[in-house]
Amino acid sequence: MTSGEVLLEVHDLVQEFVLRDFGGTKGGVLQAVAGVSLELHVGETLGIVGETGSGKSTLARSVIQAPPPKRGQVIFQGQDLVKLSGRALKSARRNLQMVFQDPFTSLDPRWTVTRLVEEPLVAYAEGDRQERRTRVSELLDLVGLDPERHGGRHPHELSGGQCQRVAVARALALNPKLILCDEPVSSLDVLVQAQVLNLFEKLREELGLSYLFIAHDLALVRQVSDRVAVMYLGKLCEVGPVQSLFAEPLHPYTFALLNSIPSPDPTVGRRDTASVISGELPSPLDPPSGCRFRTRCPRAEGRCAAEVPELRELTNGRFVACHFPLPAREAVAADGKAPDPVVAVAPAPLWPAEPNGAG
Amino acid sequence: MASATAAGDAAPPDVRLGPSPLLEVSDLRVTFHSRAGNVYAVQGISFSIEPGQTLAIIGESGSGKTVSAQAMMAILPRTAHVTGSIRFNGEEMVGRSERELRDYRGRCVAMVFQNPERSLNPTMRVGSQIAEAITTHLPLDRKQAHERAIELLRMVRIPAPERRFYEYPHQLSGGMRQRVVIAIALACGPAVLIADEATTALDVTTQAQIMDLLLDLQEETGTALLMISHDLGLAASYAEDVIVMYAGKVVERAPTKELFAGVRMPYTQALLDAIPRIDTQPHVLLPVIGGRPPDLSVIPAGCPFAPRCPEVQQDCRDQAPPLKQHEPERWWACWHPYRKGAGQ
Numbered sequence: 001m002t003s004g005e006v007l008l009e010v011h012d013l014v015q016e017f018v019l020r021d022f023g024g025t026k027g028g029v030l031q032a033v034a035g036v037s038l039e040l041h042v043g044e045t046l047g048i049v050g051e052t053g054s055g056k057s058t059l060a061r062s063v064i065q066a067p068p069p070k071r072g073q074v075i076f077q078g079q080d081l082v083k084l085s086g087r088a089l090k091s092a093r094r095n096l097q098m099v100f101q102d103p104f105t106s107l108d109p110r111w112t113v114t115r116l117v118e119e120p121l122v123a124y125a126e127g128d129r130q131e132r133r134t135r136v137s138e139l140l141d142l143v144g145l146d147p148e149r150h151g152g153r154h155p156h157e158l159s160g161g162q163c164q165r166v167a168v169a170r171a172l173a174l175n176p177k178l179i180l181c182d183e184p185v186s187s188l189d190v191l192v193q194a195q196v197l198n199l200f201e202k203l204r205e206e207l208g209l210s211y212l213f214i215a216h217d218l219a220l221v222r223q224v225s226d227r228v229a230v231m232y233l234g235k236l237c238e239v240g241p242v243q244s245l246f247a248e249p250l251h252p253y254t255f256a257l258l259n260s261i262p263s264p265d266p267t268v269g270r271r272d273t274a275s276v277i278s279g280e281l282p283s284p285l286d287p288p289s290g291c292r293f294r295t296r297c298p299r300a301e302g303r304c305a306a307e308v309p310e311l312r313e314l315t316n317g318r319f320v321a322c323h324f325p326l327p328a329r330e331a332v333a334a335d336g337k338a339p340d341p342v343v344a345v346a347p348a349p350l351w352p353a354e355p356n357g358a359g
Numbered sequence: 360m361a362s363a364t365a366a367g368d369a370a371p372p373d374v375r376l377g378p379s380p381l382l383e384v385s386d387l388r389v390t391f392h393s394r395a396g397n398v399y400a401v402q403g404i405s406f407s408i409e410p411g412q413t414l415a416i417i418g419e420s421g422s423g424k425t426v427s428a429q430a431m432m433a434i435l436p437r438t439a440h441v442t443g444s445i446r447f448n449g450e451e452m453v454g455r456s457e458r459e460l461r462d463y464r465g466r467c468v469a470m471v472f473q474n475p476e477r478s479l480n481p482t483m484r485v486g487s488q489i490a491e492a493i494t495t496h497l498p499l500d501r502k503q504a505h506e507r508a509i510e511l512l513r514m515v516r517i518p519a520p521e522r523r524f525y526e527y528p529h530q531l532s533g534g535m536r537q538r539v540v541i542a543i544a545l546a547c548g549p550a551v552l553i554a555d556e557a558t559t560a561l562d563v564t565t566q567a568q569i570m571d572l573l574l575d576l577q578e579e580t581g582t583a584l585l586m587i588s589h590d591l592g593l594a595a596s597y598a599e600d601v602i603v604m605y606a607g608k609v610v611e612r613a614p615t616k617e618l619f620a621g622v623r624m625p626y627t628q629a630l631l632d633a634i635p636r637i638d639t640q641p642h643v644l645l646p647v648i649g650g651r652p653p654d655l656s657v658i659p660a661g662c663p664f665a666p667r668c669p670e671v672q673q674d675c676r677d678q679a680p681p682l683k684q685h686e687p688e689r690w691w692a693c694w695h696p697y698r699k700g701a702g703q
Contacts, residue, residue, distance in 0.1 A: 045642075051562040052533070159651060189419040189589060194633035194645040201644055216562060219592075223635035224642070242641050260567040262596035264634050265619060277564055280532050 007178055007210050008040040008063070013072035015055075015062045019285070028285045032058040033069070034234035037311070040178070045204065045211040047225030047242065049218055049257065053281050055234040056214045060180045063212070064096055065089060077177065094124060097171035101183035103163030107155045113140070113166050114151040120173040139169040143199060161192035168199065172207070180212045185220065193220075200224060218261055222246055227317075230254050233284060233292040236311055240318040250314060250325040253277075253293045291323065299324050380407035381583055382431070382468070382551050387443040389426050389435065396656050400426040402607040403443065405682070408551060408583045413574070415586040415598035415615075417630070421652055423607040424587045428553050431585075432470050433460045447550075465496045469549035473556040475536035479528040485539045486512070486524030492546040511542040514579075516572060534565035538572070548580065555587045570597050591630055595619055603627045606653050606663035609682050612690040623689070623696035626664045662694070670695050 013036045021027035033055045040046045048056045062069040065081050074081040079092050097120075100106040107116055114136050121132045137147040143165040155163055164184060171179050181200070185193040201224070203209055215221050221228055222242055229239045230251065238251040249255040256277040279296045282288055291309050294300040303323050311321040389401040401423040408414050418424045429435045431445055433452060445452045447467050455463070472478040480488055489508040493499055499507065505524070512520035515538040528536055537557065544552060554573060558566040574597060577584050586598055594601050594615065601618050603611040603626065611624040622628045632646045650667040653659060661676040662668070668675065674694050682692040 051564060190591070190630055190633045191419065191648065194635075194647045197635065198644050198647060201642060204642075217635070218563070219635045219637045222637055222641060223639060223645070226641060246637060257563060258637070260563040261637060262566075262570075262590065262592040263637065264592040264595045264631060278568070280534055280565070 005042045006039050007042045007044075007077065008212070009073070009075040010036060010038050010059075010063065011073040011075070012037055013059065013062055013074065014070045015058050016070045030284050031287070032234055032284065033062060034287075035072075036231075036234075036236055038229055038236065038239065040210060040212060042177075043204075043208055043210055044227065045213055045225045047221035047228040048212065048214045048231060049216065049221050049228060050231035051216065051281055053233070053284060054231040055284075056231050057182050059231070060098065060182050060212060060214055063180060064093060064098055090124075094174050095177040096180070097174065097176040097178075098180040098182065099164075099167050099171050099184045102187055103160060103167050104155060106167055107163060109155050112152050112154060113145070113158070114147075116155075116166055117169045117173060120170055124174060126174070135173070136169075139172055142172065142203070143169045144195075145169070159192070160188050161196060164188065164196050165199065168196075168203075172203070175207075176209070178210045178212065180214070182214045183216070184213075186215065186217065197223060218246075218257060230257065233281060233287055235292055236319075236321060237293065238318075238320045238322075239311070240320075244318060248326075250318060250320040251293075251322045252297050252299050252324075252326060255326055256296075291321075299326075381410050381448065383407040383444075383446040384427075384431065385444050385446075387427065387430060387445060388441070389423070389430050390440045390442075391438050392440060393438060398655050399658055400439075400607055400655060401430065402658060404604070404607075404609045406602055406609065406612065408585060410550065410583055411577065411581050413577065413584045413586065413597065413599045414602065415588060415594035415600070416602045416604060417588060417591055417594050418604035419589060419630075419652060421606075421655070422604040423655075424604050425555055427604075428470065428555050428585070428587050431551075432464060432468055432553065434464070434470075462496070465492065465549065466547045467549060468551045468553060469544035469547070470553040470555060471537070471540050471544050471557040474560050475533060475540050476528070478540050479536060481528050484525050484527060485531065486526075489539070489543050489546055492543045496547040507546070508542075511546060512539070514545070514576065515539070515542045517542075533561055534568060537561060537565075537569055541569075541573070541576070545576065545580070545582075549582060551583045551585060552577070553585045553587065556589070557586075558593070559588070559590070566593075573597075591634060603630070607655060608663060608692065609690070610664065610692050612682070614688055617689060621697070623685075623691040624664075624693045625668050625670050625697070628697065629667075629669075662692070670697075 013033055014031065015033040017030045017032060019027040019030055036059060038046070048059065050056045063074050068082055072082065076092065076096060081089065081092055084092055117136045117139055118132050121127065121135060126132060127135070140147040140151065145162060145165055150158065150162065158166065185196050188196060200211065204211065211224070213221065213224055225242045227240065228242050228245050230237045230253065232253050237253045238245065238249070245254065246258065249258055277296050282295055288295050289305055290307055291300070291304040294304040297304070301324065307323065309321045309323050311319050313319050314325060384407065385405040386403045387401055387405070388403050391398040391400055404427060416424045416427065426435070430441055435441065441453055443453065447463065452463060479485065486505070486508050489511055490501070490504040493504040493507050509520045509524055512523055517523050517535060517538055531539065558569050561569060570593070573584060586594065588594060598615055601613060601615050602609055603624065605626050611618070611627050618627070622631060629648045635645065648667045648669065653663050653666070660679070662679050665671050665675040672695055680692045680694045682690050684690050
């Protein structure tokens with residue numbers, strides 16, 4: 001599965017946006033990504049989950065240097081992309097491609113499918129016209145489109161799933177090592193979504209690709225990822241192997257997220273309303289002191305407001321940024337509800353009935 | 360609950376306690392006429408909703424679920440041709456004049472739309488938008504409407520409703536905006552609330568909050584809730600009954616628990632299989648069916664799902680199976696359904 005070799009290393013990445021008031025005066029600084037460090041190994045799929053505004057897309061964009069981050073390092077194949085510019089950056093980015101959420105807006109509506117898929121080859125001056133056309137046919141075949149039938153079409157003549165396949169073909173054109181997928185299937189119907197997900201799986205196996213897979217849908221992330229990172233308000237809450245993280249979430253936020261997913265199995269029933277987290281994401285312009293989740297966390301205490309919890313390794317490969325992580329198995333057992341072996345995330349009341357210190 | 364009684368006092372819903380069902384749709388057909396040809400968006404659907412019931416209509420984009428909802432709200436564009444019948448408390452609503460329908464919308468049937476950004480006026484204070492919905496339908500003056508609007512904001516659990524009344528939509532988060540849209544829909548105490556993908560644009564945590572709110576409000580006010588969604592998981596968690604639509608037709612209807620315990624129609628099974636589940640292993644391929652939903656500009660002779668169906672046989676291609684009640688409370692339209700316990 002993973003060869004253990006590190007492909008992408010992100011160190012303490014910070015991305016800020018300056019908000020401007022009328023007249024261009026500085027209105028405030030929004031720290032969209034506030035010090036994120038993570039590693040991605042060769043052949044691995046790292047899933048990133050989080051709510052809207054948690055900074056997952058900004059993280060991906062900072063990795064491809066569009067725009068470059070404010071601080072931190074992005075080491076891809078041994079090179080720090082932040083330090084590169086111009087031609088050196090262009091050649092380093094060749095192995096790093098991105099697939100965006102909305103296939104209709106990420107493709108030029110006036111271009112044909114062939115021209116769209118050929119563009120990256122032209123940009124990197126790959127081969128002559130004839131060779132490029134051959135490569136385009138190969139790529140379209142690879143993603144399950146017929147070069148004869150679909151090659152001459154424009155994006156509006158294709159369905160959403162077909163457009164997303166074109167976007168994937170574009171990303172694959174230069175034989176990249178890593179593909180950043182920013183919500184690649186969330187605009188598609190379930191049946192089409194399953195087809196595109198299977199395509200990603202097939203390509204991973206055939207081409208040995210690595211993915212950074214961003215999604216808000218946890219079940220989907222579980223389906224494709226080896227490891228998962230949970231983001232909240234620009235920081236990582238928890239990182240861990242997908243199965244143990246889903247079976248035993250350590251961070252209260254991860255637990256709350258898992259508990260919010262409607263399951264396609266009515267026997268699970270309507271979840272305990274008390275375990276659905278209340279409130280909303282605080283303003284990223286003025287994030288809470290200490291732990292950023294403390295305003296919505298039922299386990300929050302005084303220490304959470306004073307001290308920023310660092311991401312630390314609790315057990316093998318399980319990292320968590322929380323002063324009071326959930327005690328996984330014991331708490332469930334103490335409640336008299338043994339975790340279901342298959343759906344270990346079944347909503348068991350892990351939280352105290354009286355939340356203390358929760359805002 | 361105090362707010363509920365106050366709401367009930369201020370807006371006596373003009374609903375006579377007639378015989379059930381509350382809303383009855385029978386053989387509803389919607390056709391869009393255009394120069395390029397006709398599009399048969401809804402091809403004869405029938406169902407009914409009882410007071411207090413939660414019913415979910417599930418389907419992919421283009422299956423006709425939103426068009427059906429718009430027909431029930433009588434808000435289809437002029438290019439749409441509606442036949443069949445939609446009866447509210449026994450009264451026929453298809454073919455009514457615009458003036459009569461204005462009273463029907465909002466008071467009898469109200470709707471919550473998918474995108475709260477687009478359903479609110481960005482230049483109006485949210486309180487005024489709620490008050491507008493109240494004064495349009497109920498004989499209340501401005502001051503009373505203001506009080507009722509604050510009452511509604513409290514009902515949808517918006518903190519500090521007196522202050523929020525004067526805010527604009529851009530000052531609220533997505534979840535708060537959807538709460539305002541729900542408040543507007545509930546302004547006149549509708550008997551049926553249609554939620555068309557009401558939580559699709561929201562995050563999972565907010566989605567859970569909004570769904571819990573909708574179900575609580577349903578308990579308080581006794582309205583029937585018609586959820587329209589593409590998400591089978593959402594329907595499984597919150598609805599009592601599920602209707603599955605495909606290519607403008609109802610293909611299966613059952614109580615939620617029974618449906619998920621044993622699917623009959625192969626399309627429903629395909630939908631269910633395609634959902635990534637929280638309990639599956641990573642990197643396992645999802646079982647998918649090929650093909651695409653049929654073109655709605657022609658009515659096929661056979662079952663619309665036949666070209667993609669794994670169980671297809673010759674009779675499926677020759678004749679379309681009608682939606683029939685095969686078991687108590689279970690309907691399906693299929694010549695070769697999965698048997699009890701099989702198919703999963």
